[in-house]
Amino acid sequence: xxxxxxxxxxxxxxxxxxxxxxxxxxxxxxxxxxxxxxxxxxxxxxxxxxxxxxxxxxxxxxxxxxxxxxxxxxxxxxxxxxxxxxxxxxxxxxxxxxxxxxxxxxxxxxxxxxxxxxxxxxxxxxxxxxxxxxxxxxxxxxxxxxxxxxxxxxxxxxxxxxxxxxxxxxxxxxxxxxxxxxxxxxxxxxxxxxxx
Amino acid sequence: xxxxxxxxxxxxxxxxxxxxxxxxxxxxxxxxxxxxxxxxxxxxxxxxxxxxxxxxxxxxxxxxxxxxxxxxxxxxxxxxxxxxxxxxxxxxxxxxxxxxxxxxxxxxxxxxxxxxxxxxxxxxxxxxxxxxxxxxxxxxxxxxxxxxxxxxxxxxxxxxxxxxxxxxxxxxxxxxxxxxxxxxxxxxxxxxxxxxxxxxxxxxxxxxxxxxxxxxxxxxxxxxxxxxxxxxxxxxxxxxxxxxxxxxxxxxxxxxxxxxxxxxxxxxxxxxxxxxxxxxxxxxxxxxxxxxxxxxxxxxxxxxxxxxxxxxxxxxxxxxxxxxxxxxxxxxxxxxxxxxxxxxxxxxxxxxxxxxxxxxxxxxxxxxxxxxxxxxxxxxxxxxxxxxxxxxxxxxxxxxxxxxxxxxxxxxxxxxxxxxxxxxxxxxxxxxxxxxxxxxxxxxxxxxxxxxxxxxxxxxxxxxxxxxxxxxxxxxxxxxxxxxxxxxxxxxxxxxxxxxxxxxxxxxxxxxxxxxxxxxxxxxxxxxxxxxxxxxxxxxxxxxxxxxxxxxxxxxxxxxxxxxxxxxxxxxxxxxxxxxxxxxxxxxxxxxxxxxxxxxxxxxxxxxxxxxxxxxxxxxxxxxxxxxxxxxxxxxxxxxxxxxxxxxxxxxxxxxxxxxxxxxxxxxxxxxxxxxxxxxxxxxxxxxxxxxxxxx
Numbered sequence: 001x002x003x004x005x006x007x008x009x010x011x012x013x014x015x016x017x018x019x020x021x022x023x024x025x026x027x028x029x030x031x032x033x034x035x036x037x038x039x040x041x042x043x044x045x046x047x048x049x050x051x052x053x054x055x056x057x058x059x060x061x062x063x064x065x066x067x068x069x070x071x072x073x074x075x076x077x078x079x080x081x082x083x084x085x086x087x088x089x090x091x092x093x094x095x096x097x098x099x100x101x102x103x104x105x106x107x108x109x110x111x112x113x114x115x116x117x118x119x120x121x122x123x124x125x126x127x128x129x130x131x132x133x134x135x136x137x138x139x140x141x142x143x144x145x146x147x148x149x150x151x152x153x154x155x156x157x158x159x160x161x162x163x164x165x166x167x168x169x170x171x172x173x174x175x176x177x178x179x180x181x182x183x184x185x186x187x188x189x190x191x192x193x194x195x196x
Numbered sequence: 197x198x199x200x201x202x203x204x205x206x207x208x209x210x211x212x213x214x215x216x217x218x219x220x221x222x223x224x225x226x227x228x229x230x231x232x233x234x235x236x237x238x239x240x241x242x243x244x245x246x247x248x249x250x251x252x253x254x255x256x257x258x259x260x261x262x263x264x265x266x267x268x269x270x271x272x273x274x275x276x277x278x279x280x281x282x283x284x285x286x287x288x289x290x291x292x293x294x295x296x297x298x299x300x301x302x303x304x305x306x307x308x309x310x311x312x313x314x315x316x317x318x319x320x321x322x323x324x325x326x327x328x329x330x331x332x333x334x335x336x337x338x339x340x341x342x343x344x345x346x347x348x349x350x351x352x353x354x355x356x357x358x359x360x361x362x363x364x365x366x367x368x369x370x371x372x373x374x375x376x377x378x379x380x381x382x383x384x385x386x387x388x389x390x391x392x393x394x395x396x397x398x399x400x401x402x403x404x405x406x407x408x409x410x411x412x413x414x415x416x417x418x419x420x421x422x423x424x425x426x427x428x429x430x431x432x433x434x435x436x437x438x439x440x441x442x443x444x445x446x447x448x449x450x451x452x453x454x455x456x457x458x459x460x461x462x463x464x465x466x467x468x469x470x471x472x473x474x475x476x477x478x479x480x481x482x483x484x485x486x487x488x489x490x491x492x493x494x495x496x497x498x499x500x501x502x503x504x505x506x507x508x509x510x511x512x513x514x515x516x517x518x519x520x521x522x523x524x525x526x527x528x529x530x531x532x533x534x535x536x537x538x539x540x541x542x543x544x545x546x547x548x549x550x551x552x553x554x555x556x557x558x559x560x561x562x563x564x565x566x567x568x569x570x571x572x573x574x575x576x577x578x579x580x581x582x583x584x585x586x587x588x589x590x591x592x593x594x595x596x597x598x599x600x601x602x603x604x605x606x607x608x609x610x611x612x613x614x615x616x617x618x619x620x621x622x623x624x625x626x627x628x629x630x631x632x633x634x635x636x637x638x639x640x641x642x643x644x645x646x647x648x649x650x651x652x653x654x655x656x657x658x659x660x661x662x663x664x665x666x667x668x669x670x671x672x673x674x675x676x677x678x679x680x681x682x683x684x685x686x687x688x689x690x691x692x693x694x695x696x697x698x699x700x701x702x703x704x705x706x707x708x709x710x711x712x713x714x715x716x717x718x719x720x721x722x723x724x725x726x727x728x729x730x731x732x733x734x735x736x737x738x739x740x741x742x743x744x745x746x747x748x749x750x751x752x753x754x755x756x757x758x759x760x761x762x763x764x765x766x767x768x769x770x771x772x773x774x775x776x777x778x779x780x781x782x783x784x785x786x787x788x789x790x791x792x793x794x795x796x797x798x799x800x801x802x803x804x805x806x807x808x809x810x811x812x813x814x815x816x817x818x819x820x821x822x823x824x825x826x827x828x829x830x831x832x833x834x835x836x837x838x839x840x841x842x843x844x845x846x847x848x849x850x851x852x853x854x855x856x857x858x859x860x861x862x863x864x865x866x867x868x869x870x871x872x873x874x875x876x877x878x879x880x881x882x883x884x885x886x887x888x889x890x891x892x
Contacts, residue, residue, distance in 0.1 A: 012879060016876050016879075017872075019868045019872035019875075020868070020869060020872040022865075022868045023867075023870075023872055024865070025865070026861045026862070026865030026868060027862060027869065028865075029857070029858070029865070030859070030862030030863075031858075031862075033857070033861070034858055087852040089852075092852065092853075092854065093856070097852070099852070101533070101536075103567075107567070107597075107598065108598060108599065109567060109597075109599055115854060116856050117854055118855060118856050118858050118859055119856060119858070121854065164599075165393060165394070165395065172852070172854060173854045173855075174853070174854040174855035179855070179859075180859045180863050181855075181860055182853065182855035182856060182860065184855065
């Protein structure tokens with residue numbers, strides 16, 4: 001008994017410190033992802049100003065493999081996001097990503113932009129039909145879109161059309177917003193039509 | 197005792213928490229990684245988009261295709277076997293939209309269930325659909341082959357049991373192409389997703405990715421889902437070629453093949469046995485130079501009616517002189533999103549070659565179209581060195597994106613102000629990935645005037661029907677470019693055809709008393725190297741001494757030739773091909789304004805008589821005995837097609853992963869910390885420092 005007790009306490013001790021370490025690490029991860037998303041947006045706002053200054057495809061940081069393609073704002077300016085090119089996980093960590101197979105904002109066709117439900121595109125759950133989304137292209141043109149539809153689709157069966165006759169916009173994020181586990185099949189799609 | 201229990205309950209808490217932590221690295225890395233990116237050629241990853249998105253889901257119905265074909269004379273009989281394998285636990289209905297050659301005469305369906313098979317029967321389309329639906333609800337196995345477009349068909353198979361495989365065998369006849377001394381045969385294996393113009397309609401007929409629209413009312417039937425890579429979409433090929441003459445070479449354009457010489461010809465198979473269904477197959481064979489046939493006649497007699505197929509190659513001399521008339525060349529290039537990938541590279545290169553071949557006396561213009569139409573010059577300009585250079589740099593800068601809005605570009609090219617002195621030739625470079633074909637054929641016919649339209653099909657799976665019919669309506673010719681290595685050869689051939697005068701006013705005189713009904717009714721103009729091909733049904737058997745007289749005009753003067761009908765080889769399939777040509781003519785006439793009801797009746801009569809699938813008739817096979825218990829439900833699954841090689845998508849199938857692991861990280865972090873702190877607290881409360889000291 002005398003020999004076994006300290007042994008057991010030591011085991012408990014190790015488990016507890018492991019738990020605490022893991023806990024801090026996980027918590028840190030949980031805080032790091034939104035922090036990265038926020039810092040990246042700040043850096044990109046700067047890259048955007050450089051793009052406006054005439055620099056072509058200005059990378060937000062020297063080693064970036066993507067570039068800003070548009071700036072979007074919604075909710076009366078409360079939401080102000082730079083959109084990057086490409087829909088890879090690497091890009092989405094920093095900004096909403098414009099899927100390269102789709103057209104750019106302002107062009108005829110469907111513009112598809114994807115974003116994370118727990119960072120940049122969290123606000124999509126509060127968007128309502130009739131609300132507007134403003135886009136600014138790298139050339140400085142402004143395009144206003146109005147939300148015409150909100151759908152929840154099953155990504156295993158659904159698809160998004162790329163060719164449309166009028167300029168359209170699809171903002172895609174994961175659904176449900178409150179879910180903890182990533183990787184679910186459902187997607188929340190906000191569809192908008194271009195007004196000008 | 198109570199203390200003992202208490203301590204144990206701590207452990208009970210710990211175990212799940214630890215398990216959670218252990219499983220963590222897996223969760224974290226599986227989530228936001230580069231699961232999805234838009235696809236560019238060369239970076240396609242394994243697994244399909246549909247299947248990759250979610251581990252718990254996969255398409256249960258799988259597909260493999262075996263092709264067997266026999267060539268004799270000018271006709272190929274092809275058997276396509278599609279194996280539908282149900283991997284899932286449910287009963288399913290498999291639906292597969294697939295392409296066939298645009299002149300295929302589909303005349304046979306067989307449904308193989310284990311050792312048995314059921315022969316398909318021809319019915320009017322609605323009747324067939326009704327019988328199929330009935331069998332489906334009764335739990336009987338049934339299969340239905342329907343035509344959606346001249347080159348687009350659908351196979352539906354009802355009641356495939358869990359783990360079961362059903363083999364559907366479809367047979368068709370096809371004409372061979374004979375051009376510049378080479379025979380060729382093309383099999384489309386997948387389809388380039390089509391551009392669907394018009395505004396959406398409220399209801400839909402099928403389950404494709406596009407809704408039905410005002411301008412393409414059956415869009416949902418012709419837009420099957422697409423997968424980027426799949427191990428299931430594979431094809432095997434076994435071909436037997438009995439050319440009847442000694443051959444110099446048997447080759448395949450895009451796939452490596454094995455060729456073996458046998459008693460009565462050659463057999464061909466794919467070298468690595470299987471090829472993915474993402475690129476058309478094209479077989480070529482060329483007779484040794486002095487054995488190349490200049491005239492051929494084949495016949496078949498069905499129910500006492502003789503049918504003949506004849507081919508005549510005009511003498512070379514008549515096409516020897518080059519044209520003196522200056523030309524106005526309008527190049528129209530498709531820069532829509534479907535051309536993205538290798539297609540646009542091919543198109544750019546082809547166009548550069550064509551520009552290179554311009555003569556200073558020519559006039560030219562370059563028009564590009566996607567969602568919008570744009571031309572480099574407001575109207576055609578003389579092809580001086582400076583302007584050609586400008587055009588070349590314009591072509592180099594072309595990028596592919598947006599829709600395939602073909603109509604305005606065609607209108608612009610066709611309606612350009614006519615020049616009296618120049619012969620206008622329009623070279624139309626596209627993959628033809630449109631759903632509103634009929635509308636475009638009508639436009640070409642109405643606006644053509646003295647111009648000529650030549651189509652150049654680009655990409656791994658161009659819409660062959662569009663290429664042929666648009667060129668036919670435009671009184672030009674069509675060619676395909678599906679790989680970078682063949683651009684030079686094919687463009688040179690096209691340039692030769694554009695430069696040499698064509699043979700016009702071709703007249704075919706049948707001997708008296710045979711009452712031939714022949715197709716095509718008016719033989720189209722011939723370009724250098726092309727033969728005249730005519731199919732006819734005769735009322736009486738031709739007698740010895742019966743000759744068909746053929747004459748025509750060319751820049752080099754008029755010429756005439758005759759072929760004896762009496763000494764001909766017999767060839768099965770001539771009748772069906774004649775019927776197929778007749779149906780096509782009837783439908784062309786409908787576009788030009790004949791009564792749709794009359795057309796329908798005539799098409800149905802011909803199709804039923806010759807057992808052919810058409811716009812208004814389908815093949816159906818139904819098993820007698822039900823196999824699905826009425827208690828089990830039936831799932832419908834659309835079998836996806838493989839995205840053509842080097843192609844980018846028309847719609848997004850599968851979505852990017854748009855959730856981070858942050859909330860999960862925070863949750864797990866919080867649980868770990870709470871549990872850790874709680875245990876620490878318990879140990880501390882129990883006066884564990886005491887224990888520690890005793891241990892020391």
